[in-house]
Amino acid sequence: MERHFQKELESLKTSLVKMGSVVEESIATAIRSLMEKKTELAAKVIETDKRIDALEIEIDNAIIDLLALQQPVASDLRFILAALKINNDLERIGDHAVNIAQAAQILCTIPNADLLDEIPKMAEITRNMLKDAIDSFILLDPAKARIVLTTDDQIDNLNRTVIKTVIDQLKSNKQTAECGLEISLISRNMERVADLATNIAEEVIFHTQARVVKHHAEDRR
Amino acid sequence: MSSEQSIIETHSLNLYYGKFHALKDINLAIQAQRITALIGPSGCGKSTLVRVFNRMNDLIESVRVTGEVLVEGRNIFAPETDLITLRKEVGMVFQRPNPFPLSIRDNLTFGLEIHSDYSKQNHTEIIEQSLKDVLLWNDMKDRLSQTALNLSLEQQQRLCIARVLAMKPQIILMDEPCSALDPIATLRIEELMQELKKNYTIVIVTHNMQQAARASDYTAFLYLGELIEFGETKHIFSAPEQKKTEEYITGRFG
Numbered sequence: 298m299e300r301h302f303q304k305e306l307e308s309l310k311t312s313l314v315k316m317g318s319v320v321e322e323s324i325a326t327a328i329r330s331l332m333e334k335k336t337e338l339a340a341k342v343i344e345t346d347k348r349i350d351a352l353e354i355e356i357d358n359a360i361i362d363l364l365a366l367q368q369p370v371a372s373d374l375r376f377i378l379a380a381l382k383i384n385n386d387l388e389r390i391g392d393h394a395v396n397i398a399q400a401a402q403i404l405c406t407i408p409n410a411d412l413l414d415e416i417p418k419m420a421e422i423t424r425n426m427l428k429d430a431i432d433s434f435i436l437l438d439p440a441k442a443r444i445v446l447t448t449d450d451q452i453d454n455l456n457r458t459v460i461k462t463v464i465d466q467l468k469s470n471k472q473t474a475e476c477g478l479e480i481s482l483i484s485r486n487m488e489r490v491a492d493l494a495t496n497i498a499e500e501v502i503f504h505t506q507a508r509v510v511k512h513h514a515e516d517r518r
Numbered sequence: 519m520s521s522e523q524s525i526i527e528t529h530s531l532n533l534y535y536g537k538f539h540a541l542k543d544i545n546l547a548i549q550a551q552r553i554t555a556l557i558g559p560s561g562c563g564k565s566t567l568v569r570v571f572n573r574m575n576d577l578i579e580s581v582r583v584t585g586e587v588l589v590e591g592r593n594i595f596a597p598e599t600d601l602i603t604l605r606k607e608v609g610m611v612f613q614r615p616n617p618f619p620l621s622i623r624d625n626l627t628f629g630l631e632i633h634s635d636y637s638k639q640n641h642t643e644i645i646e647q648s649l650k651d652v653l654l655w656n657d658m659k660d661r662l663s664q665t666a667l668n669l670s671l672e673q674q675q676r677l678c679i680a681r682v683l684a685m686k687p688q689i690i691l692m693d694e695p696c697s698a699l700d701p702i703a704t705l706r707i708e709e710l711m712q713e714l715k716k717n718y719t720i721v722i723v724t725h726n727m728q729q730a731a732r733a734s735d736y737t738a739f740l741y742l743g744e745l746i747e748f749g750e751t752k753h754i755f756s757a758p759e760q761k762k763t764e765e766y767i768t769g770r771f772g
Binding site: 300302303368369370371372373374375507 | 728
């Protein structure tokens with residue numbers, strides 16, 4: 298017997314997958330605007346954020362209805378709780394895409410701005426983490442989710458390197474303050490996107506395996 | 519769970535109605551002063567199991583039981599078991615409120631009259647205390663001589679619980695105690711159960727999964743006569759171990 302409720306769960310998942318693809322695209326576009334110095338792409342990211350915000354509210358409302366009307370339990374309950382958090386995480390990632398796009402717009406006006414070697418590396422790793430996190434949710438694949446968890450350290454290390462390099466450059470007058478500030482902001486925003494991708498992966502593990510892995514909960518046991 | 523004390527234990531319990539194998543190798547430990555819910559689809563054996571605990575099934579001719587059931591450490595199927603004493607210790611509340619066609623007072627004293635160890639002078643006190651325990655005292659104290667059959671269904675069910683309490687049992691078995699009640703009366707009986715568990719152990723059979731989730735501390739899921747899963751209710755309803763339990767409580771069954 299397939300219940301009407303299961304169709305509603307499927308529909309919630311479809312909405313989240315849609316939200317995920319819009320956010321993934323937004324991050325990709327923000328990074329392209331930075332790398333290719335295209336301000337029109339940055340403007341597109343800022344415009345897309347309105348759509349992401351609207352999707353977030355739509356999904357939140359669907360979740361409130363499901364909780365109020367269906368009293369879900371067990372894996373259904375865990376799925377809906379995971380969906381609630383992933384929805385929030387995706388919306389935040391959309392905001393970071395806007396931050397990166399706005400920094401890109403400023404950097405476009407600075408001739409010969411030095412992006413450092415680390416920024417393109419971070420961009421690639423962050424995009425892959427986000428893609429894997431969203432894929433792990435679509436496929437309900439905890440093994441894929443765990444790959445995201447293990448990758449986060451790389452981004453943290455690159456972020457620290459960027460900040461240190463920018464400080465060194467500023468001290469030795471090899472970088473303008475304006476450019477250095479934007480570079481470190483971009484690095485910081487990418488690091489946050491990686492953290493949120495990690496959160497999504499953690500929620501996938503919670504939903505599929507009923508295990509809490511955030512804050513190194515497994516190591517502490 | 520190990521830190522708590524079990525008041526009912528079954529060891530390799532099997533029950534047959536003639537050739538029908540109704541309970542299959544049930545091993546279960548019910549904790550004292552906790553509410554344990556038995557859930558499962560119709561015919562899974564949950565009512566049969568709850569009726570084992572005070573040997574109500576003895577009334578059915580073709581019943582055969584193997585294995586052990588310990589209530590407070592004593593095997594209730596041992597030859598020396600006194601059924602009257604057992605059923606005083608392990609009281610039962612049924613699906614339909616079933617007050618005797620007597621006055622409210624006589625409903626409560628009926629059991630006391632049978633048991634010689636309750637002296638007459640205590641009756642007034644026992645009546646008052648039992649009615650207070652089920653929150654009926656204020657409404658009933660001036661009409662104890664009136665017939666119990668004119669009470670509302672909820673009041674009748676409360677009176678039936680009070681009738682069990684009058685016998686000072688250790689364990690109260692409830693077989694679908696709210697299925698004849700409306701949702702508000704149901705919630706009030708559930709609240710009463712939370713009060714009662716301070717002094718009594720409650721085992722409740724319910725078809726209503728939300729009721730099991732709301733009202734119980736432990737849940738046992740039975741299917742086709744087998745105990746599929748037993749554990750803390752919050753665990754069963756958030757992350758059950760067994761696929762069958764998951765399918766049943768999420769309504770993906772059959």
